[in-house]
Amino acid sequence: MTGTAAMLAIQWRAQRRRLLVWVLATVGTLAFTAIAVAQLYNTPEEIASYGQAVVSDALVAINGHVEGIDTLGGIIQDEFGFIASFLMPLVGLALVAGMTRGEEESGRLEALLAGRIDRRSPVVSAMLLVVAAVVVMDVGFVLALLAAGIELGPAVLYAQALGMVTVVFAALAAVCAQVVLHSRGVYALGFAALGLSYVLRGVGDVNETFWVWLSPLGWLEKTAPFADEQRWWVLLIPMAVATGLTFLAVGLTRRRDLGAALYRQGPGEPAASAWLVRPIGLALHGQLGSFLGWLVGSVALAAVMGALAQEVVGAILGNPSVSEAMGITRHDAADGFLASTQVYLAVIACGYVVQALGSLRREEAAGRLEPVLAGASGRMRWLGAQVLVVGTGLVVIVVLSAVVFGATTSLSTGDSGYVGTLLVSGLAYLPAELVMAAVAVLLYGIVPRAFGLAWAAFAAVTFIGLLGAALQLPDWVLNLSPLTHVGNPPVDDIDTTALARLGLLSALLASAAFAGFRHRRIPQG
Amino acid sequence: MSDDIVRIEGLVKQFGRFRALDGLDLDVRRGEVHGFLGPNGAGKSTTIRILLGLMRLDGGRITLFDRDPWSEGTRLRGDVAYVPGDVSLWAGLTGGECMDILAGVHGGMNPGRRAELIDRFDLDPTKRARDYSKGNRQKVALVAALASEVGLIVLDEPTSGLDPLMEQVFQDVIRERRQQGATVLLSSHILSEVEALADRVSIIRRGKTVTSGTLADLRRHTRTSVHALTGSAVASLDMVAGLEGLRTGQVDGSVETRFTVGPDELGQAMGLIHAAGIRGLTVEPPSLDELFLRNYSEDETGAVSA
Numbered sequence: 001m002t003g004t005a006a007m008l009a010i011q012w013r014a015q016r017r018r019l020l021v022w023v024l025a026t027v028g029t030l031a032f033t034a035i036a037v038a039q040l041y042n043t044p045e046e047i048a049s050y051g052q053a054v055v056s057d058a059l060v061a062i063n064g065h066v067e068g069i070d071t072l073g074g075i076i077q078d079e080f081g082f083i084a085s086f087l088m089p090l091v092g093l094a095l096v097a098g099m100t101r102g103e104e105e106s107g108r109l110e111a112l113l114a115g116r117i118d119r120r121s122p123v124v125s126a127m128l129l130v131v132a133a134v135v136v137m138d139v140g141f142v143l144a145l146l147a148a149g150i151e152l153g154p155a156v157l158y159a160q161a162l163g164m165v166t167v168v169f170a171a172l173a174a175v176c177a178q179v180v181l182h183s184r185g186v187y188a189l190g191f192a193a194l195g196l197s198y199v200l201r202g203v204g205d206v207n208e209t210f211w212v213w214l215s216p217l218g219w220l221e222k223t224a225p226f227a228d229e230q231r232w233w234v235l236l237i238p239m240a241v242a243t244g245l246t247f248l249a250v251g252l253t254r255r256r257d258l259g260a261a262l263y264r265q266g267p268g269e270p271a272a273s274a275w276l277v278r279p280i281g282l283a284l285h286g287q288l289g290s291f292l293g294w295l296v297g298s299v300a301l302a303a304v305m306g307a308l309a310q311e312v313v314g315a316i317l318g319n320p321s322v323s324e325a326m327g328i329t330r331h332d333a334a335d336g337f338l339a340s341t342q343v344y345l346a347v348i349a350c351g352y353v354v355q356a357l358g359s360l361r362r363e364e365a366a367g368r369l370e371p372v373l374a375g376a377s378g379r380m381r382w383l384g385a386q387v388l389v390v391g392t393g394l395v396v397i398v399v400l401s402a403v404v405f406g407a408t409t410s411l412s413t414g415d416s417g418y419v420g421t422l423l424v425s426g427l428a429y430l431p432a433e434l435v436m437a438a439v440a441v442l443l444y445g446i447v448p449r450a451f452g453l454a455w456a457a458f459a460a461v462t463f464i465g466l467l468g469a470a471l472q473l474p475d476w477v478l479n480l481s482p483l484t485h486v487g488n489p490p491v492d493d494i495d496t497t498a499l500a501r502l503g504l505l506s507a508l509l510a511s512a513a514f515a516g517f518r519h520r521r522i523p524q525g
Numbered sequence: 526m527s528d529d530i531v532r533i534e535g536l537v538k539q540f541g542r543f544r545a546l547d548g549l550d551l552d553v554r555r556g557e558v559h560g561f562l563g564p565n566g567a568g569k570s571t572t573i574r575i576l577l578g579l580m581r582l583d584g585g586r587i588t589l590f591d592r593d594p595w596s597e598g599t600r601l602r603g604d605v606a607y608v609p610g611d612v613s614l615w616a617g618l619t620g621g622e623c624m625d626i627l628a629g630v631h632g633g634m635n636p637g638r639r640a641e642l643i644d645r646f647d648l649d650p651t652k653r654a655r656d657y658s659k660g661n662r663q664k665v666a667l668v669a670a671l672a673s674e675v676g677l678i679v680l681d682e683p684t685s686g687l688d689p690l691m692e693q694v695f696q697d698v699i700r701e702r703r704q705q706g707a708t709v710l711l712s713s714h715i716l717s718e719v720e721a722l723a724d725r726v727s728i729i730r731r732g733k734t735v736t737s738g739t740l741a742d743l744r745r746h747t748r749t750s751v752h753a754l755t756g757s758a759v760a761s762l763d764m765v766a767g768l769e770g771l772r773t774g775q776v777d778g779s780v781e782t783r784f785t786v787g788p789d790e791l792g793q794a795m796g797l798i799h800a801a802g803i804r805g806l807t808v809e810p811p812s813l814d815e816l817f818l819r820n821y822s823e824d825e826t827g828a829v830s831a
Contacts, residue, residue, distance in 0.1 A: 002599045003630065010626050014615045107613035111666065114577040114607035114679075115630025118599045257580035365616075365655075 003117030007125040010112065011099055018098065019133045022091045027140030029083060029463060030162075034076045034148035036471035041075055050075050058312040058337055061202040061304075064221045065212075073150045073226030077158065079470055083463075085198055085217050088162055091137075092130060092170030093190035099126035101177035101186050104259065113258055120250045123174050127246050130170040134163040150226075157232060158225035164238035168216040169194065171245035178252035181261040188293055195300060202304070206311070216241070279385035282372070286363065287356055287386075291393045294352035295400065298345055302401040305341040306408025312337040313413060332491075334413060338405075338422065339491040343465045345401050346429040346483050349394055353437035354458045356390040361448045364523045373522060383517050387441060387510070394433055402426025425489035431502035432482035436461065438509035445513035448524050528555050530590060530677055530708045531576060537584030538571055538732075545571045547732040548585065553677075553710050558703055560723030561712040568732040569712040570610055573681050576710075577607060590676075606631045606670035610681040610712075612662045614654035620665045621650030627669035634672040642668045645694050660686035671698050678702065678709045684718060696721055748785040750809045751794065755780050756802030765790050765797070779804050 012019075041047045051070040063081035068074040100122055103109045113119055141159035146152065169190060176189040197215040204211030204218060212218035216238060223234045275281040313333040360383075363369050373379055406422035409415075440454040464473065464481040478484045482502055487495035531553035538546040546568045553559040563569050574580045576589055578598025587594060589601050606628070614623040621643075628634040643650055646664045654662065663686045670678055684692050699709055699722050713719050719726060720740065727737040736743060748769070753759065758780050762771060771784045780801070786794050798806070 006630060010629075013618065013622070013626070017617070107609065107611050108615065110574075110579060110609050111607065111612070111627055112630050113579055114602060114605070114609070115627075116599055116603040117630050119578075258574065260580075 001118045001121055001124060003115070004121045004124050004128075007112070007117055007121040008128060011122075011125050011129055015095070015099060015129065018095065019129065022095065023133055023137050023140065025459065026087060026091060026137055027144060029087065030080060030141055031144035031147070032463070033080045033083075033467060033471065034144050034150070036467075036473070037076045037079055038072060038148040040472060041072060047072055047075065050078075057206045057315065058308040060205045061308055061311075064201065064217070065205040066221065066226070067224040068226035068228065071226045072148070073145070073154050073158065076145070076148065076150070077221075077226060079467060081221075083466055084162060084165070084220070085201075086194070088165040088220075089169035089190070089194045089197075089216070091133075092166040092168070093173045093187060093194075095130050095133070096126050096170045096173035097177060097183045097186040097190070099129065100174060101180070102183040104177075105182060110258055119258070120253050123177070123246070123249050123253055127170060127174060131167060134166050137166070138163045154225045154230065157223055157230055157235075160235055161220045161223040161225060164235060164242070165216055165220050167242045168219075168238045168245070171242040171249065174249035175245050175252065178249055178256060179261060179263055181263070181265075184289065188289075191293065191297065195297065199304065279372075279382050280389065283382075283385045283389040286359065287389050287393060290355060290359070291352070291397075294348065294355070294393075295397050298348045298352075298397050298401040299404050301348065302341070302345060302405035303408050305337075305344070306405045306410075307412050309334045309337065309409045309418075310412040310414075331415075334409070335491045338409065338418075339425075339488050341405065342422070342425050342429065342489065343483060345398075345405065345426065346433060346486075347462050347465050348401075349398055349429070349433045350436040350458055350461055350483075352397055353390055353394055353433060354440050354454050356393065357386075357437065357440040357444055358451055358454065360386055360444050361451050364448060367523065370523055379518055379522075380514060383441075383445070383514060387437075390437065391434070394437065395430070398426055398430055398433065399423075421490050425494070428486050428489050428494045428499060429483065431499045431506065432486050434506040435482040435502050435509070438506040438513065441513040442509045442516070444517070446516035446520065529553065529588075530555050531588070531710065532591075533572070533576070533585070533587045535585035536572065536575065536582055536587055538568075538575060538580065539583045545732055546575075546582075546585075549729060549732055550734045550737070551727050551729075553708060554725070555708055556703065556706060557724040558699060558709040558711060558722050560719035560726040561710060561729070562714065562716070562719055562726060563712075563729040564714060567729050569729065570681055571732075572729075573607075573679055573710070573712060577602060577605065577679065603632055604676045605679060606673040606675045606677075607679045608663070608666045608670045608681060608683045610685070612659075612666040614657070614662055614665060616653070616655035618654055619651050620648060620654060620657060620661070623654050624650065624665050624669045627666060628673050631670075632674045634669065635674055638672040639668065642672050642698065645698070646691060658686070660688065660691070663687060664691070667695065671702060676706075676708060678707055679712075680709065681712045682714070683711070684713075684715065692718070744810065745788055748787055749791055750785045751783065751798070752807040752809075753782045753798045753801075753803065754805035755782065755798060756804060758782075759797050759801040761797055762794065765794050768794060 041050060048070055051074070059078075063078050064085070066074045066078045066081065069078060103122065109122060113122075138156075138159040141162060142152070142155045145155035145158065150158075172193055173186050173190050176186045177183070180186060180189065197217045200211045201215040201217040201221070203209075204213070204215065205221075212222065219234055219237050222231060224231050273281070276285055316333045360369075369382075373382060402423045402425070403419070405426065406419035409418040409422060436458065439457055440451070443451050443454050461481045461483060464478055465483050467473075468478050468481070468484070485495065485498040485502060487493055487498065529552045531551060533549060533551040536546050536549040536551075537544070549568060549572060551559075551561070551572065561569055561572075571580065575582050575587060576594055578589075578594040578601075581595055589598070590604065592598075592601055594601060614620070615626070618626075624639070625634070628639075646668060648661060648664045648668065652661075654665070657665070663683065667680075667683060670680070684695055687695060696718070699711070703709060709722075711719065711722060723740070725737070725739050726743060728735045728743075750770075754776060756779065758773070759782050762768060762782070762784065765786065767787045767790055769785050771782070773783075774781045782798070784794070
């Protein structure tokens with residue numbers, strides 16, 4: 001294909017930093033998890049005890065059904081399971097969405113395709129770069145697993161199975177990029193597919209049906225890298241699917257115009273409504289689409305987890321020696337599970353605020369902020385409207401998710417008390433989420449170019465929230481995350497003085513952000 | 526190979542229910558600068574995108590170097606350089622790097638000419654693209670296109686961000702490139718630019734070619750404005766066919782007469798003025814602006830054809 005080599009060179013130059021960040025982030029997360037697990041479970045007895053403690057349908061639904069859970073590798077796979085389910089697909093989606101539809105949207109692809117570059121080349125070279133990144137990632141995974149004491153064979157199989165998840169979602173994104181007009185549409189379709197894969201795998205694992213085989217995440221666990229009988233051949237499935245999807249995407253590029261999509265919106269309003277011309281209306285308009293995406297994701301997770309609550313209670317009470325030893329009664333059997341779910345929901349809420357506030361930087365870089373601020377709309381009023389809209393969105397996501405979580409938990413356990421308890425615990429995370437939002441606004445208000453640090457902070461909060469307790473990280477590390485200070489409701493009591501401190505901190509950071517934004521140069525790309 | 530670098534006949538492009546191109550004709554001959562004029566939304570960029578194989582056509586015929594740009598475009602476009610209307614660069618790369626990437630997908634740049642043009646366009650190639658103004662982004666794309674060793678240079682409203690000084694440099698460079706044998710398709714709505722550069726012009730409106738030809742051809746179909754001061758009133762002017770905008774008055778004891786007239790009746794009108802005793806006379810040839818406006822005025826569509 002003419003120009004694929006040239007396209008590869010161009011994409012490499014423009015994207016190498018992103019590729020590097022993703023590779024480092026994924027390898028770092030797995031390496032950290034694997035080594036921490038290896039240190040915690042360093043005797044055969046401890047490894048065996050892990051297997052007995054975690055075998056419940058709810059945990060199988062969340063982390064996946066791990067074959068060979070009585071090995072060190074199995075524990076790593078189980079602990080890494082939940083994060084991997086989202087991280088690995090995200091890498092593929094983000095890289096391909098940016099390199100294909102993102103470049104096309106920006107207009108850069110037009111200038112390139114007007115030269116000696118075949119119109120199929122951008123998709124092909126994007127996929128080649130993703131595969132190359134995955135190979136590097138796999139090498140990093142293998143080294144990390146070897147360092148944790150895993151044997152070479154299982155390490156290679158697990159690394160490849162993880163990498164294949166990225167490749168499949170990358171190929172899926174390549175197809176979506178031909179179907180919709182904007183890269184955010186690619187993300188939306190990709191996340192919908194991810195949610196479906198997760199649910200299919202979860203339901204399939206719990207009911208032990210073939211549904212697992214319909215999910216790319218299911219293929220990952222069906223390779224069974226740490227079981228007695230490994231299934232190397234399962235890797236052929238994601239390879240075939242990714243190849244098929246890539247061919248489909250390449251075929252679609254030959255059938256469409258540049259800048260066009262198979263799906264197009266119809267005509268819109270001829271004039272702005274009275275609402276849209278106000279700062280708050282414009283802010284709302286810009287944020288609505290992604291807000292709905294986060295809301296759906298959060299509520300769906302809450303509903304699924306709530307529905308699983310009874311399974312957890314059953315599993316824990318079904319093992320009287322454990323439950324009696326720990327003093328667990330029917331009433332609080334589900335609390336640990338519910339508390340971890342609250343942390344997951346809080347992580348989603350943090351992701352929403354960082355993403356939503358990051359869109360302000362894109363507005364500015366795209367030059368849309370200047371004309372707005374050059375008019376009668378003052379800086380403070382504009383930023384105030386944006387922050388108000390994001391803050392309201394956060395409250396809506398938190399409240400609705402908590403209500404749905406409480407309702408489904410009550411239905412599955414038959415205990416209506418959960419509605420109130422879970423609403424209160426959901427709301428208790430709000431001050432911590434506001435700190436995350438304030439950090440993001442502060443970065444935007446003072447050094448917009450460093451907004452990537454907000455994502456780094458989010459990644460740290462996610463890692464600490466999802467794995468901090470399981471890996472028994474030191475307290476000072478756990479305390480870096482605002483979520484830690486809430487007090488882990490409903491297992492432990494909410495620390496109200498800590499909430500007040502978090503609220504105060506977010507107010508201080510936000511004031512600094514507004515003060516900084518008032519004085520800084522606009523625009524900054 | 527024929528002398529037509531680009532040949533377009535009856536080109537049709539439909540976007541949903543909107544007909545962007547509705548039977549457009551255009552031909553660009555080897556070695557000429559061809560002005561492609563039209564108001565916003567007339568279909569200039571769409572035509573260029575089809576010509577460059579970025580979009581498919583829904584009807585009509587189009588050839589680039591006698592070949593089909595959609596199916597064979599990749600090879601053909603090695604001999605084409607293009608500056609899109611909206612230049613977007615890689616924010617993290619320098620202007621010099623962006624320029625090399627853009628030119629690299631065409632024929633590659635002549636290094637001497639690259640350095641010369643960077644100098645003449647007063648561009649700093651070490652700045653990051655995100656720090657460039659619109660005009661400087663455009664200069665990056667212009668240097669990449671104009672320093673390329675190609676047979677056809679396609680420019681889509683290339684000077685919208687340039688100041689008058691740079692506009693002058695741009696015009697000089699285009700003339701030099703033509704002397705070196707390059708063919709240029711220059712899409713624009715800036716008449717003075719086209720007037721200064723173009724050998725032939727095609728004017729389009731609502732996806733159709735309204736008129737096409739050399740500037741002299743096109744002027745033949747437009748009107749000359751006359752402003753005369755005479756000793757006595759000019760007689761029988763109302764007998765001249767197609768004379769328009771007649772206004773008379775008195776200035777310092779002379780009779781002032783103004784009107785516009787088509788090329789065929791100009792001599793007759795001059796005779797009448799001469800007979801009335803000329804004291805002062807201004808005759809303005811039709812400007813391209815008039816040509817342009819005339820071809821756009823709704824009711825006269827199709828009245829003029831080359």
